[in-house]
Amino acid sequence: MSLRRFLVPPGALSQDLVELPPAEAAHARQVLRLKTGDEVWLLDGQGLKARAVISRLDKAGATCQVLETRRPARPLPRLVLCPGLLKGPAMELLAVKLSELCVDEVRPYVGPRTVPKLGEATARLERWQRLAAQALKQCGAASPPLFQAPADLPAVLSAAPSAALKIMLYEDERQTTLAQALAAHPGAGEVWGLVGPEGGLAPGEVAAARAAGFMACGLGPVVLRAETASLALAAVVRLGR
């Protein structure tokens, strides 16, 4: 069993002795039944991780002594996902799973076919970010995706740098597959992936994305729900080559 992981506040790992947040301390003692002397990983959710040993663990809280800190490199390519904004449970599933799959940034967009409204979604941004950080404790990456506030599609499209490989998953595309698009650009240092909401990309959205340099990619015989398409895209970029 690998070492247990705990989230600590940003900046906490600049010190040798780190107090665990109360909920983390209670989890360590009551659920995981850890003891003084046990080694753990501490993650600050901003890219820094530390191997540490529990020096005190009681009802009042937990203190860890840092043994070494590291800032692991993020995997390449840098991966930015732009999903059409989905309803609550689907976005929360994405927050967790895209964190595991080492997505670097998530930029949800709102369009004619998205169901949730912009205002509601902005209020949930903090929740997605928290779920993504909690997922680090499962997967051991050192930082979660950065969730940008939902925006309209033109704003998202124009944020993509010109050098990035830009892909949109589009069910009506019959020529180019995702695998072909990735294979044709093996050295891409940054990949942006646009994925429609339930109901798919509207024709005007496809045209706008093409004009912004996004290449339409089909998924062959497979028709995926919107959140599954985002997960599959991230999995293929991270693990398919």
Add this chain to the structure above:
Amino acid sequence: MSLRRFLVPPGALSQDLVELPPAEAAHARQVLRLKTGDEVWLLDGQGLKARAVISRLDKAGATCQVLETRRPARPLPRLVLCPGLLKGPAMELLAVKLSELCVDEVRPYVGPRTVPKLGEATARLERWQRLAAQALKQCGAASPPLFQAPADLPAVLSAAPSAALKIMLYEDERQTTLAQALAAHPGAGEVWGLVGPEGGLAPGEVAAARAAGFMACGLGPVVLRAETASLALAAVVRLGR
């Protein structure tokens, strides 16, 4: 918007006039607000799909007239996933998502690190199969994965045919990646994928799988939860090449 899809019982598509099951009829009328004359897809969950037109829709039920039936080919390679048995919500997520990703067969196994017991899981087999069939209505594939009753690992390993490409995801494998293993066998007609439970494969399980011809594949810097690893494997096989 593509045509709405409805599940009908096995065998129903052998007739020209098909009665929708009561829950499907109610959904068509009250939620989707379909009308007489609307076209729909009917799926029998066993590989047959039919384009049909609603000929009657009222409080008593719905009848559809079949226009044409098809038996779409399953995508290649045939894909069999063998996940360590997971707790309820994770297995249910797998049932839905592996159906979307056109997995052909799921063979959960029980080992020293799996949490649910064999008896509990067998009782849930019917539920997984039902969730997988419901997912067809979202994704349009014609048949869901066949869920085998959970078994012990030796029984699952020995079921893999000798000609299949056999892969196990193993976090301690540093040499071969999943992408490399798949690229080295581009013509594989059948792929079996073994994925450990939460906590990973036990050393004895890794040895047994190797002895049965399963090739260990690492996931690079990414550490995935068990259910995410199964989804990622299916996504890479279906979409990564």
